[in-house]
Structure formats: C-alpha cells, structure tokens
Amino acid sequence: MSHHKLEAKNLHFNYPDGHNAVKGMSFSIHHGESVGIIGANGAGKSTLLMLLMGVLFPNQGEVCVGDVQVTKKTLPMIRQRLGMVFQDPDDQLFMNTVYDDVAFGPRNYKLNEKEVEKRVLNALEVVGILHLKDRAPFKLSGGEKRAAAIASVLSMQPDILVMDEPTAALDPKSRRRVMELLRSFKHTKIVTSHDLDMIYEMCDRTIVIKNGEIAADGVTSEILVNAELMDACGLEVPLALQNCPVCGSKK
Amino acid sequence: MANIADSIYNMRLLDDLARQETLIHKLHPLVKLLTTVSYLTVVVSFGRYEVAGLLPLFFYPVMVLALAELPLKPILLRILLVSPFIIGIGILNPVFDQQTFELAGKEFSRGWVTFLSILLKSGLTVTAALLLIATTGMDRLAGALRILKVPRIFVLQLLLTYRYISVLMEEVARTLRAYSLRAPKQKGVHRSAWGSLAGQLLLRTFDRAQRIYEAMCLRGFAGEYHSGEINKISGWDWAYLGGWVAFFVLARMYNIPLLIGSLLTGVIR
Amino acid sequence: MHMADALISPVVGGAMWAATAGVAAYSIKKVQTEMDEKKIPLMGVMGAFIFASQMINFTIPATGSSGHIGGGLILAILLGPYAGFLTIASVLAIQALFFADGGLLAYGCNVFNMGFFSCFIAYPLIYKVLMKKEYSTTRIFLASVLTAVIGLQLGAFGVVLETLFSGKTELPFGTFVLLMQPIHLAIGVVEGLVTAAIATYIWNARPEIMEKASSGETIGNISIKKVVAGLVAAAVVTGAGLSWFASSNPDGLEWAMIKTAGTAELEATGGLHQQLSDLQSKTAFLPDYSFKASEEEPEPSGGEGEEAWPAVDGGTSTSGLVGGSLTLILAALVGGGISLMKRRKYRINS
Numbered sequence: 068m069s070h071h072k073l074e075a076k077n078l079h080f081n082y083p084d085g086h087n088a089v090k091g092m093s094f095s096i097h098h099g100e101s102v103g104i105i106g107a108n109g110a111g112k113s114t115l116l117m118l119l120m121g122v123l124f125p126n127q128g129e130v131c132v133g134d135v136q137v138t139k140k141t142l143p144m145i146r147q148r149l150g151m152v153f154q155d156p157d158d159q160l161f162m163n164t165v166y167d168d169v170a171f172g173p174r175n176y177k178l179n180e181k182e183v184e185k186r187v188l189n190a191l192e193v194v195g196i197l198h199l200k201d202r203a204p205f206k207l208s209g210g211e212k213r214a215a216a217i218a219s220v221l222s223m224q225p226d227i228l229v230m231d232e233p234t235a236a237l238d239p240k241s242r243r244r245v246m247e248l249l250r251s252f253k254h255t256k257i258v259t260s261h262d263l264d265m266i267y268e269m270c271d272r273t274i275v276i277k278n279g280e281i282a283a284d285g286v287t288s289e290i291l292v293n294a295e296l297m298d299a300c301g302l303e304v305p306l307a308l309q310n311c312p313v314c315g316s317k318k
Numbered sequence: 319m320a321n322i323a324d325s326i327y328n329m330r331l332l333d334d335l336a337r338q339e340t341l342i343h344k345l346h347p348l349v350k351l352l353t354t355v356s357y358l359t360v361v362v363s364f365g366r367y368e369v370a371g372l373l374p375l376f377f378y379p380v381m382v383l384a385l386a387e388l389p390l391k392p393i394l395l396r397i398l399l400v401s402p403f404i405i406g407i408g409i410l411n412p413v414f415d416q417q418t419f420e421l422a423g424k425e426f427s428r429g430w431v432t433f434l435s436i437l438l439k440s441g442l443t444v445t446a447a448l449l450l451i452a453t454t455g456m457d458r459l460a461g462a463l464r465i466l467k468v469p470r471i472f473v474l475q476l477l478l479t480y481r482y483i484s485v486l487m488e489e490v491a492r493t494l495r496a497y498s499l500r501a502p503k504q505k506g507v508h509r510s511a512w513g514s515l516a517g518q519l520l521l522r523t524f525d526r527a528q529r530i531y532e533a534m535c536l537r538g539f540a541g542e543y544h545s546g547e548i549n550k551i552s553g554w555d556w557a558y559l560g561g562w563v564a565f566f567v568l569a570r571m572y573n574i575p576l577l578i579g580s581l582l583t584g585v586i587r
Numbered sequence: 588m589h590m591a592d593a594l595i596s597p598v599v600g601g602a603m604w605a606a607t608a609g610v611a612a613y614s615i616k617k618v619q620t621e622m623d624e625k626k627i628p629l630m631g632v633m634g635a636f637i638f639a640s641q642m643i644n645f646t647i648p649a650t651g652s653s654g655h656i657g658g659g660l661i662l663a664i665l666l667g668p669y670a671g672f673l674t675i676a677s678v679l680a681i682q683a684l685f686f687a688d689g690g691l692l693a694y695g696c697n698v699f700n701m702g703f704f705s706c707f708i709a710y711p712l713i714y715k716v717l718m719k720k721e722y723s724t725t726r727i728f729l730a731s732v733l734t735a736v737i738g739l740q741l742g743a744f745g746v747v748l749e750t751l752f753s754g755k756t757e758l759p760f761g762t763f764v765l766l767m768q769p770i771h772l773a774i775g776v777v778e779g780l781v782t783a784a785i786a787t788y789i790w791n792a793r794p795e796i797m798e799k800a801s802s803g804e805t806i807g808n809i810s811i812k813k814v815v816a817g818l819v820a821a822a823v824v825t826g827a828g829l830s831w832f833a834s835s836n837p838d839g840l841e842w843a844m845i846k847t848a849g850t851a852e853l854e855a856t857g858g859l860h861q862q863l864s865d866l867q868s869k870t871a872f873l874p875d876y877s878f879k880a881s882e883e884e885p886e887p888s889g890g891e892g893e894e895a896w897p898a899v900d901g902g903t904s905t906s907g908l909v910g911g912s913l914t915l916i917l918a919a920l921v922g923g924g925i926s927l928m929k930r931r932k933y934r935i936n937s
Contacts, residue, residue, distance in 0.1 A: 122532050143538065151536050157485050158529040161628070163457040163477055170546060175538030180547045203333055205484045223537060325642075329685055358692045363597050366755055373914040380918045384925035396687050404591050407756050414757035429757060436593050436755055443592035444687045451684040459684075469615045471627060476677040478631020479638075483681070486632070486639035494643065506644030506653030512781055516640055517788030520665075523636045524796060527629040534628060541624035579910025 107301025150225030210241030336455030592690025604695030709738035732779030
C-alpha cells in the first residue's frame, strides 16, 4: 500500500525572522508504522509537524504522501489522508457541540448529511464518547476533550494520524485510556511527545530531533535506553527504564 | 458583567437549560425567534402611559417558563440586575412629568406611571430574550439565522466568539490571579502594566486564532461554513407561532384587564 | 451605553436595524472579497477576547477608580473597520442574548452606536489620517485618545437621539445631552489611553500585526463615498419610518423637533395608537369603559401630539387595578398549574 507512505526529503525551513528551525531532515514512514518524534523544547518538532501537514511549506526539499508531493494544489486531497490532533483540544474543538465539531470535516468535503451522521456517530463510538454528542466542548473534562478532538479527526477517515502531545495535561487514568485508544488504531501513527514512557510503550520506531536535525532514527527500545544520546539531546531515559527509586535496582 | 466566575456560570447555565427536551425546546428555532421578535415589538409598541394593557403580556413568559421547565430564580435575578441605565433614565420621569392623576383617592405624578411602564417593559423584554436563548441554545439559534439568510461568515464568526468566551475568560482570570498575587492591595491593573498585560493576552489570542485556523484548514475549511440540516417547520410549530401572535395582537388592541375589571366592577355595582 | 428594548419604539428600533443590517451586509461583502479567510477565526476569537478583556479593571491614575474598555477601537485598529464592525456586532448579539445588556429590538441601535461610529467615522477620519505618516508612541496615543473620545461622543449622542425619538422618557433634550456627553468624555479618554497602551505594546512586539491590519484596507475616497451613501440611505430609511408614523399625525415631525427643544412631548405610536383607540371606543360595550375620557385632553388628531391618557376618571382606574391584578393572578395560576402538573407527571413516571 504505497499510498500510505509518508516521505520527507531533505527538508529545510526558515521562519520569516530568520530562525532556521529545520535543517535537512529526511525520513520515510511506511504503512502501519507507529513513530515517535522526540526532542527538547525548541528542537523543531512542531515545525516538522506543520511541514508534514502542509501548514508550512519547506524552503527546500519536499514532503510526499504516497506518491503525491504536498503542495498548495494537492492540499485538499492530502488533508483527507492525514489527520492531525492538536496539543490543545480547545484549538481543535471550535464548534459549540461535539457533534458539530466532529461533523465539521466531513461537511467541508460536502458529504451528504446522512453520510456525515454515519461518520460522526461511528467516530464518537470508537473513542467512546457517543453519549456526549450534544454537549458543548467547554463542559467536557480534559480526557473527554481529547477524545472528542481525536474523533473530529477520525470522522475524516484518514490513513495517517499525526498527534502533537496526545497525553499532555491528562490525569493518569485518562492518559492510559487515550493510549489504549491509540493502540487500537490500525492507522499509521506519528506522535510527538515529551511523555517518553508513552512513546516507549506505543511506538516501534523513534526519531530524535536536536536543533532542527535528526539526531537518531531507529527502533524505540534501542534509542530510548541510550542514556548518552538522550542526555545529549536534552532528554532522559523513560522513567520506566530508570533505576527503581526505592531499592535502586534496575527494572 | 462584573465577575468572571459569574459570567461563565451564567453562560453555562443558559447552555444547560437549552439542552433540555421539553415541548418548548423541541419547537423549531426559527419559530421561537419570530415569536420572540413579535412579542418584543408588541411590548415596546405600548405608549408611555399604558400599564394595565401590558399586563396580559405576562402570560407569554409565564407560560414559556412553566412549559419549558425553567427555574424562576436565575431568570428573576437577571431581571433585577437589569442595566442601571434604564432605572437611571426612567427615575427622572416623575421629576419631569408633574401632571397628576387620581387613584384610590390619592394624587400621583404621571411620571410614576411612565416609570412603571418602562420598568414593566424592561422586565418583559429582558425575560423574553433570556427565554429565547434558554430554550433554544446558541447553535440552534445560529441555524435559525442561516434559514433567515444571514451570511455564513457572520454566523460562523458569531459561533466562534461564543465558543471561545469561556476559554479566554479563564485565560484572563489566570493572568489576573497571577497579577494580583504579586500586587496585593491594588484595585485594578496599574498603568505601567496596562499595555503589556492586555497586550500579551491579545498576542496569545492572535496565536490561538492562528492555531484554530490551522485546525480548520486541516479539516478541509476553505472559507465556506457548512451547517447541518435543520428540521422543517411543522404544523405544530406554525400553530405555536400563530397562536401567540394572535394573542399579542389581541392584547395590543384591547385593554383586556380594563375589560375584565369593568365587567367585574360593573357587576358589583 | 447599551440601549434597552424598554427605551425604544418599534419604529426607531426597526429603522436602526435596517441601517445596521445594511452596513453589516456591506462589511461582509468587503471581508469576503478583500481579505483572506484567515480573518474569520481571528474575528471570532477577538470577539471573545473583548468579552474577556472587559473583566480587566485598569486603575486610572490619580483618581483611585478603575475602568474597563469597550473594545470597539482596538478591534478597528487590529482588524480594520469592516471586520472590526462585524466583530462588535457579534459581541453585542451575545451580550443581548446572554447578559441582557441591550435588547434584541435595540440591537440595531447598539451596533450602530458602538460599532458604526467608531469603525466607520472615528477610525477612518481621525485614526487613519493621524497615523498615515508614521507610527510612533506619541502618535498612537494621540490618535487613540482622539478617536475613542469622538467615537464615544457620537455614540452617546446616538443614544440620546434614539431615546428621544422613541419617546419613552420625559428627559428634555438638553438635560439628557448634558448627562450623557460628559460621562462619555471621561469614558472615551480612558478607552483611548488603554487602547493606546495595548496598541503600543503590540506595535513594539509584533509590528506586522498592525501593518497587516492597516494595509490593503485603505478607506480610500471610494469607500468613504460609499459610507456616506450608506449614511444617507439610513437617514432616508429613518426619515421614511418617521414620516410614516407621522402621516396620521401631521404635526408629528415638527413636534418632534419642538420636543428636542424641550417644549413639546413626543408620541411614539401616534397613528397606530389613535386608530386602535378609535377601534376600542367603537367596540366598547361596557358602560363604565371610559376610554373616551381622553376627550378631556386635546384630541390626538388635533395635532397636539399629547399621548392619550387612558384612564383619567377614578372609575376606570379602579377597573384597571382590579382587572390588572386579576390578569396577573391568572397568569401566575396558569404558570404554577403547568409546573405542578409537570412535576406530578415526573413523580408518576419515576
């Protein structure tokens, strides 16, 4: 299924103020892969996501989804395939009921209202908040908002899910629920996060970014245990892999 | 709108009330909007000296309140909080209108009648507007606006404003809390921080707008806003509208209380 | 300075609604054709920002008091007049619906008073002109304060005129003006100073925001002409409305002028009222029903314009009192009855 492939070829990006945020990144992500993108604050994760989504366009290099290059022209088609869940659900849930929010995408693609309804109910059911469909977003808890934001992307039936800090600001139980949910998806997944334990559990592959460049790209279980690499990139070995704080023994 | 918590609470309360499913709530939003507008027009069309004639119009809010199972207290509270502007302007009526009339053997200034008339109208109009939103909700009201051919851009923008009031109010509340914790004994924000405090909030608002715009684009937004279908107006909806409008017109044409009163006092005599 | 429904007459409310709808339709067209759709979420969120920023109390130096901003000017500065006007319109809509600040019928008046004057008169004619040459802190302060003051003075005067034309209060024109204008002078100065502080901050931190707002939205001669044309149209609509209700009351307009000079009285629903009272007196079937008591007053058709005083003799007043109380009691009983029945139904169901 080559059209599920996501490819970044030698990406460069400068902000208008001259800040060189992305310097020559290349990688390719295949169908069904689950990839974590990690790095310190300001390393360039968010910029990279914006480039992948076609919100920003690279100064040099290209992003391809399947065999199609991301350009202004191909955006409508690209965006049906790539779904992005924002870090702050309040940015993503801009309508006044959960239903309308989840329906926003399908309606923009001019599906008939029957199909829209089918998709919305299906997406809400998958994330387990069907009962909240007529609620206003500001009445939801943090975990429910996150689920609604994910549903609002699922209703567009994307092939690839891109998530920016999906577990940020969630209590432990809600975090666990979101992780279970994400794990159940068959989509190709790209996740950025500082929650390295989540990355360790969820992603088979990890890309480490440092100062706009790829510092490492490989199997998660090998990268995240590399204390030297992690330290150099402003990160830390996941807590689950560190010494037990009580007895000092390695897990 | 003095207090952040109160304002947010008030909006949430009205939103909750609007999500009930009573007879009134199930009515078509456009019908409720039209009924409200005709009610307001009739109330406002009464002259300055008419008080008795206004009274039958109490039936509308009372009936809707009861049928929609709305709590009386928060609505009454709102009416009491009615803009001091009205009372400020109205209270001068007795001063400027010194003509007197007799009631129950006592002399009153006509100004009091006009003042009372203004107060009654204010109470009725405020209640009617609150009842509209408390039985319809912002999203369905937006649907009614779309049927009335209000341009999409305006409706979408209105909905966005409504949606983000609570988000931004909480943001302002956090900022003010942080400010006041480090600036005890200050009543408001000091002049030296006017620009930076409000300006920072504003810049964050711009950034948020940017992110929202991105979120919209990523889900296929291209300047057009598509709302869902809204149910057709049923016969029952038309009957509701027609019934009330007929009553309003009747109440406007005949001074019903006076008729009742005359009948009664006539019989006693 | 929100106008309330209780203070306006249907004619004034309707005329201002028409004027506001016209300006809004024009603004929407402008936003659609001239600007990118990026502005829509910005307008929406900025509207919410205005709500939120009204919670901030700014301490006014040397007075010990504090005030908050209305936000009309900052919207015009940051979004341009068209988007700014629409944003104010949606802020006022939500205030009218949820906070009972201003009513639905008075909505047109409010949008006009608070949006039109600041966005389409004060902003292009003062702020834009003063800021044409260069941006500097002093200029921003000067322009903001002047624009805010003039915008609010016009708005306050709008309130005065609308209220007087509606004829619900007894306030003489002079008194009302003396009440409204100085208060709004103070409010305008505060609005201007705070707006200037914010604008200066934005200009220092993110100058591109201010440049973007002012570029591509030059209110050139053409637009001004269109604005003036809109004003004339609004005036025609208002005049047509006024003459319509004055038609059965020939001296209506003239008398409205006298009224503003403080000598005569305003009648809001003259024609309609008179016809209705005629109808009422024709259909009166009770001997005690003394609407004709108004004959003691100068006849409305006589052109005096004094509103019919409906209940002058004691008998009618008593009938009114008895009937009025009965009506209210009846209303309460019906409402209470429905609630009781509903509650019972719930109890049975549960």
